[in-house]
Structure formats: C-alpha cells, structure tokens
Amino acid sequence: MTTVSISSDLARHPDAALAGDLVDRKLVLYHLTAGLVFLGVAMLAGLAFSLQFLQKYPFPGIEYLSPGRWRMVHTNGVAYGFLANSFLGSLYWAVPRLTMRPVYSRKLSWFIFWTWQAIVGVTAVGLVLGHAQALEWGETPTYVDPVALLGLILVAVNFLPPIFSMSGPMYVSLWYFVAAFIWTILVYAMGNFLPEYFVGGAAAGAIGGLFIHDLVGLFVTPLGWGLMYYFVPIILRKPMWSHGLSLVGFWGLAFFYPLTGIHHFLYSPIPLFLQHGAVVTTIAIEFVVTTVIINFFGTLRGQGDKLRTSIPTRWFYTGMIFYFTTCLQCSFQTTLTFQRIIHFSDWVVGHAHLVMFGVFGFWLIGITIYLWPRLVGASQWYRPALNSWHYWLTALGTFVMFTDLLVAGLVQGTLWRDLAPWEASLIASYPYWLLRSISGTAIFVGNLMFFYNAYKTWQMSRAPRESMDRNLPASAPIPA
C-alpha cells in the first residue's frame, strides 16, 4: 500500500536531507528540554508527597508547600508539562518528515512554545497558591482553562495544514495525530467547562469520568502510538508487520476508547446501565490493544537483538510490555467484581503510574534519547553507560512501584471491606508506602543521571571542534 511505501521510503533515509529545512531543530530541542525540566519538577513533587505517607514530609505546616497542593503539581506537571512538551517536540520532528512539508508557521510554533510554558508555569503557581479546580487532572485554575484551550487549538492550526495539504492516503501515525488534535480540543473543552459552568451533580460526575479517561485515551494514547508507528519502523529500518492490524488498532481505539470514562465511578450514583456500558467497552479495548501489541512484536521479529543494542528501542518495547500489562489489568479491574475491593485503593495509583510513566513516559524518554544527540549536533551520548543505568533504575523502579501499589491496594480494599478500623488500613499500608518512596527514589536518581548525561552531551557539542559535525547530524552515524 501507498502508506507502507512512504514509511519505508523514510526508513531508508531516517535523517535524510529531505527533512533538512522542514524541521526547526531548535524548537524540538526546546520542547524536549522543557519536557525534561517539568519531568524533574513533577518527580520531585511526587517524591516529596510520597514522604507525607511516611509521616516524614520535609516541609510540614507551610501553606505553599502543602503536600495536597504539590500532589496536583505532580499530576499536572506530568500531563501538561512533561508529556505535552515532549509530545510537541516529537511531533515537530515527525510530522514534517511524514508530510514532507513544514508546519503551518514557524512563528506560531514559537508562540505556542512560550505560551505553553507560561500556561504550565501559571498552572503550577496557581495550584500552589490554592486556585485549584475540583476536576481530576483538570485542576488547572479556571482562569488558565480558556488560554490552554486556545493553545490546543493553535497546535491543531499549526499541524493540520501540512497533513491536509498532502495528497493520497495518510501513514498510520498521521491517523492518530489528526484524531488526537481534534480529540484533545474537544476533551479539554468538555472536561474543563461543562462540569464547572453547565452541569451539576451525578451527570457532571459522568462527564468528569469521561474527561479523566479521554485525557489518557484521546490525547496521550493516540499521540504515543502515532509516534511509535513512526519511530519503531525508523529505528528498525523496516515497515510495520501488518497494515491490517494497524487499521484494526486505530479504529478500535477510536470507537471504544471514548466510551469508557464512566468506569472511574462504578457503584456511584451515575445510572448503572451506563456503568455497565463503560465496563463492556473497557474490556473491548483490551482486544484492540492485543492486536496492536502483536503488530509491534511482529515488526520486531528477527531483530530482537536491538533490545540490547538500541536504548530507544529498549524503552519503546518495555513501554509496550507495560502497556499490555496495564490494559490487561484494566480489563479485570474495570469489572464490578474487582471494583468492590480495589476502587479507592492504591491499586489504581499503581495502575496510573504504570500507564502514564511506564508507557508514555518511557516512550517519550526513548524518543528523547534517540533525538537528543541529533538535535544538539553531538555524534553520540556523553556516557552511553549512564543511559543504561538510567534505563535499569527507572524500569525496575517503575515495575517495583507498580507491583507494590497493586498489592497495597488489595490489602487496603480487603481491610476496608472487612470493616477493620480505618487505622488498620493505614498501619498495613506503611511498608508498601515505604517501598513506594524507595522505588520512586530509584526512578528519580536514574533520571538525574539522564539529565546530567543530556547536559554533558549538549555541553560536549558546544565545545569548539576542528570542523564539521555540529551541523551535520544528517549523515552522522549516531547509534539508534
């Protein structure tokens, strides 16, 4: 098919000059850097917040360092600071290559960049000052919401023209991107404005549920998979295993994912038949996800050694295994049977960390590791061994945190059901919360190594050298 030939065409020239002027490398670099900065802030906030659970919060009794407020900085920093910035940077790299056209406007790109940093900055400050909105993952203060929505519209305005001016069918990545741009705008508008100004009560709960899950399913997931459909074939230098499965994956996600949101409020006062509908569609997602995973592992077949030799590939496929894990977990936890025990417990927290960080965070880190030397004009990473340490600390830390919280959730839920005094569930949770902080520290340390490595790589590329390779990433043999 045409789409496949486009991808293999690019695969022959992964960094070829054909994309030379189309990509604003500095912009990509800025977005990825901003993403890493917010990742650092969000991890610090999360780590500090986790100490509250050990009764060891380092800044007790200070209003602007209140753990409850910094928890929101943690979640919003990840969603709008880390993920959004890293996605934008990756898109500015991938979309011009996929369309052979630059984005709509370079000036607009930079305007979006600075506006978005301002939005995330003001959000963080607003949350710390106590201006939060009572919407999970939409805690952005109400005065930021319209600006953020405008920013999302501008992102669509910037990226859709090059895609729409292409002729012929689009490559898989672009299906996901096109859908994600329009979905993100709609989801953000729905979640931030309807429950605040137009709908109250249980109906608003339904919309809030849709928002929480659509933010994952219609903003983060399609952008993440779209980028995987681009970067995996590029690095493996071969087309996707099955175009048919790509079609099933996209259309299955597009149909089922938006219908699942209410599964966040099972046994709530939202009408029960809608809760049942959300359960059924959530389980359906698992079948769709399985086809996508099969497709990607089929693509890897014969090149399994890349998991060892290529750090980005390792991040990508670790993320995919985690993705399959979370989706499998989800098809169980969404049932009313599981919900009796695990709802409200740390099980869900573990699930959220594995999805948002273990999957999409991993993919974006992999993409950043792939792009960083190419962007700063270095021939390779400062210390490849640090990348390895970064991987193992982060991957093991995430896996331990996930498993730990999963078990903690079962313990908590069972104690609650058995009518043990509330204190019993706290006492039983302490060891799990301690292990959570330890695994979180491992993740944080791993990423500090990554930041240091990235900084030194950048510094190395600034150092005066005899000639060439600063502006010569095109043919430089950077290990993928």
Add this chain to the structure above:
Amino acid sequence: MFESKSGVFLIAGLGFFALSFLVMGLLPWAIYYKEPELSVAQMAEKGMTPEFVDLAERYPDRFKQFFGSPNYKSYAEALQLGHDVYVAEACWHCHSQFIRPVSNEDLRWGPVSHALEYQNALQRPVLFGTRRVGPDLIREAARRTNDWHVAHFYKPTAVAPTSVMPSYTWLFDAEAYPNKKGMALITYVQSLGSWLREYPYFEGDGPLGTGAKSGEPYADATVAPASLALRHGVSNDPH
C-alpha cells in the same frame, strides 16, 4: 475511508467523540436535567447545623468578626468558603464523597449515596473523589465534635496517631484558634450528610442497628450502623 483524511477527521475525530459524548455525557445529563440544583443559599435555608452555632458560641469574638451572627446568610457564606478551601487544599484527592452499595460501606459510614444528594452548587464540579487515603466524608456531619476537628486540622496525629494527613496550620491564627477559613472548612465538613433526616452515623461506637440500607436521602434513615466488631488487633482509640 479508513485511511483518508476526511474519514479520520470526521468519523474518528468528530463522529466517535460525539457518539461517546451523546451516550455517556448527554444521557445522564438528560436524566437529571429536571432535578432542581440547589444553590448554596437554598441549602443553607434547609437548616444550619448545630455545629455552626457551636462555633459561634465557642469562639464568640472571632466568629462575630468573621461571620457576624449565625444565620442562614452567614451559614451559606461559611459553606461556600469551606467548600472552596476543601477544593483548594485538594482534600478530595484523599477523601471520597460517595458511599457505594458494596463492601460494607453502608455499615461503616451510613446510607448509600443517592444521585439527588449531588444536585447542589457545592457539588459543582462533583466531589465524588477517586481515592480514599482517609475515610469517606459524605456522612461526616456531626460524627465528631468541632473540638475534634480543630485539633485534627491543626495536628492530625494529635487525635489520630496513625494519620498521614498533613497539618493545616494556616487555617489557624497565631494563637492556634481557627481563622475564618478554618471555621468555614469545619462548617463545610460538618454539613456533609446533614441533609439526611437522621444523622450522624458513628463508626465503631454507634448503637447496634439493622444497618442503613436505604438509598433515599430524604427518606427515614434507619438507625446508625452496626458496631464494628472486627478490630484486627488495632485499637480505635487515640493513645
């Protein structure tokens, strides 16, 4: 169609989203559309809690300065401010506000939550919550005294040694009396569930009863939940 720009944009992007919004968003909206949504003033007029009056008696000078006298108007003001503090401090991230009909939640907290309980301005956006580090609060009204809440907000471990709740000292003045925000937050928390005909529901120390199975918020609620016999070797009393 499945790979074309218009197909992806119109069917997947707009169509499927619209479908989901219609089914999962507009439908519940339509179901509850006719149910009146109470304003804060209307909620206050349904009756202020004794705990609000108690605050006025306990801290007469400060209360007078913050809210004047305890009446429906000042009660509404305190409820609104307390709700805003509750949201600003993200209390709802660790405390849910709905009782499920499963896992003995009605025995622990009281009657199962009903949709109509959420048709009011203080549930906009709705404060169901998704995590319980601390207990659910929708049946919290009068379960504990104002004094307990004052001590607890100031230093949770003073009254609940195992608690992992942060201390909220900025809700207090220099002499450790609750300030306006502190009193408002206590008023708000003490109002949760006070719309039920019979409350409070006690955890652990309540009279033995048949359990509160009714989901009707304004129906005659049965007596408080059964005593919590299962102790798992942990004392419920503060040390």
